[in-house]
Amino acid sequence: MMPTLGEAMVRVGRHFGKRPATRDRQGETTWRDFSERITVAAGLLRGLGINSGERVAIYARNSIRFDELKWGAFHAGVVAVPVNWRLAPVEIAHILEDSACEVVFVEADFLPIFDMTELAPWRDKLICLDGESSAGIPHYDQLFKTAAGVGLSDVSPDDDALILYTGGTTGRSKGVRLSHTNILSCAAGFTLATRGEPDDTYLHLAPMFHSADLLATGWILMGAAHVYVPAFSPAAFLDAVLEHQVTMTIAVPTMLMMTLTDPVLESANTRSLRLMGFGASPMDPAWIRRTAQGFPHTQLFNCYGLTETSPALTVFDPAEFQRAIEHDSPTLASVGKPNCLVDLKVSNSEGDDLAPGETGVLHARGPNITKGYLNMAEETAAALSNGWLRTGDIARIDDDGYVYLIDREKDLIISGGENVYSSEVETALYQHPDIHECAVIGTVDERLGQIVTAVIVAKPETSLNSKAIIDHCRELIGGYKIPRRIEFVEMMPKNALGKILKNRLRATYSK
Known part of the structure; x- marks a missing residue:
């Protein structure tokens, strides 16, 4: 024991x-x-x-x-x-x-x-x-x-x-x-x-x-x-x-x-x-x-x-x-392979298990999984089912067992009926030499439902502008993924471990 x-x-x-x-x-x-x-x-x-x-x-x-x-x-x-x-x-x-x-x-x-x-x-x-x-x-x-x-x-x-x-x-x-x-x-x-x-x-x-x-x-x-x-x-x-x-x-x-x-x-x-x-x-x-x-x-x-x-x-x-x-x-x-004692699977919105290479919601089980949230029975039931934890991450697992995180469920942007993964747009943005930090979020749009919005921290002493960013993205990602709105900031809101707080960005730019 x-x-x-x-x-x-x-x-x-x-x-x-x-x-x-x-x-x-x-x-x-x-x-x-x-x-x-x-x-x-x-x-x-x-x-x-x-x-x-x-x-x-x-x-x-x-x-x-x-x-x-x-x-x-x-x-x-x-x-x-x-x-x-x-x-x-x-x-x-x-x-x-x-x-x-x-x-x-x-x-x-x-x-x-x-x-x-x-x-x-x-x-x-x-x-x-x-x-x-x-x-x-x-x-x-x-x-x-x-x-x-x-x-x-x-x-x-x-x-x-x-x-x-x-x-x-x-x-x-x-x-x-x-x-x-x-x-x-x-x-x-x-x-x-x-x-x-x-x-x-x-x-x-x-x-x-x-x-x-x-x-x-x-x-x-x-x-x-x-x-x-x-x-x-x-x-x-x-x-x-x-x-x-x-x-x-x-x-x-x-x-x-x-x-x-x-x-x-x-x-x-x-x-x-x-x-x-x-x-x-x-x-x-x-x-x-x-x-x-x-x-x-x-x-x-x-x-x-x-x-x-x-x-x-x-x-x-x-x-x-x-x-x-x-x-x-x-x-x-990728983020590597599952540790010993850990089991991972990817499922679709109906709960069906997906084949290697397919994208869906990542679930985990093992002796390291929490028994739940304190004083929150409803949230615990939503997160845990039959021993599996719904991680809230969209991912795929390849044939060799490598896990690739695509996005958080809540960060998925649906623009004009197309799914846009914020991480894919961020990867393209980070290839621009004048971008220090970036975060991509969806903001409300009457015609498209949501539009791709990029929040950018430029490197010091650069003259980065929206046109340069859009031209850069056209070379790397599809047109529907290119940010339609670009906001420049001096500093990102972050938590104690330095993770960008996208919920605060959404609250700021959805007004």
Whole structure:
């Protein structure tokens, strides 16, 4: 039977006790010491009267303490609810209310936000996680000093371990329930597919409130070392790689694009970085090749998944990905093949399974699939049917098993009766040398129903105009796919992982 995350950590401490668990400027902590601290963190939670199955929120940037507290919750059978610190107060209030958190652990820098009217009801539930606390707010360090280590709670591997709230890009954010089995099974498949090694030093680059951070779980289970960047910047990323000789990390395309266009990369030493994956949003092949040039000593790979899948569904094998880059293979446009334990299929609107090469809605099943959304039975029923999760992505799977994402269902544009996939238009646009970023959406048109609308961020010191873009597109895509409306902006609205928020663009340009 699959263990719980708490049981898995006990084994890590026992089997890899002398190996380094964490590294920072204060030194190293071994897995034996870290696993012992986790039992004390669990004792701290029990001392607060928090029982198995109850929930606590963590509102903080990436840190060793974040992981210590999260794994302490796993040990105690308490459900952790990481909160996106970039959200507005009303959005944070929704998460805390919906999840009914007993306590909110807060980084000191974020304490003032709880003076806002929307968050005032939770002020008496705060515990300061680091730094200096405000008057009357308990501090984690003081509670930790008086707590004692405790044994494992009697919880099932299928019980909730974590609730992660989706970004709310389609409306009210949903609490995705992830069990111990979900997280561990995904970790096993992902680490195997990416060829993780116990001697790796893993850099936590993506925000720890996001499901992408769960991809580090396999490296925890094999006793690798871990380094934490509180918040991403190209300099912080590259400095951490050099200082701690980082060998493995997961990034998102926006992070890589920011790093590749920052002068700091020219003098950076990234020789230690043997492996780097990216996902969360599609990356144009031109940017993939540029990433390979910018990190010449690093083996790259692509991956794909959802919060609901804990999160990985596919990985593009690193060695095969390298060959695809070198030979400019068309498979470079794919997100790889399904991980072990994962089953994928493509279906049409009637629910019929489609043959390889045909385009439809991607469905997934496996032990890494969520049991559903917290307090949202109707949405859960719509997403899950007979063990299959409807991903909401339009895709095709070729004869060799490579998965190609075509678009999100909600991003499909129907113009004059023709289906236009926004990703296809974006791929054409990105081939223009003066375009830095673009997003394609459908906007209302009385005659055609919708028209293709391109929102463009031009590169600095260029004189890009609509005519140049239209002329460029005529060479690459059919006439009905060419943007009929072009809007230039200085900056795209994005979520915490740098994914462009098309719902906000639609709201802006549908007026």
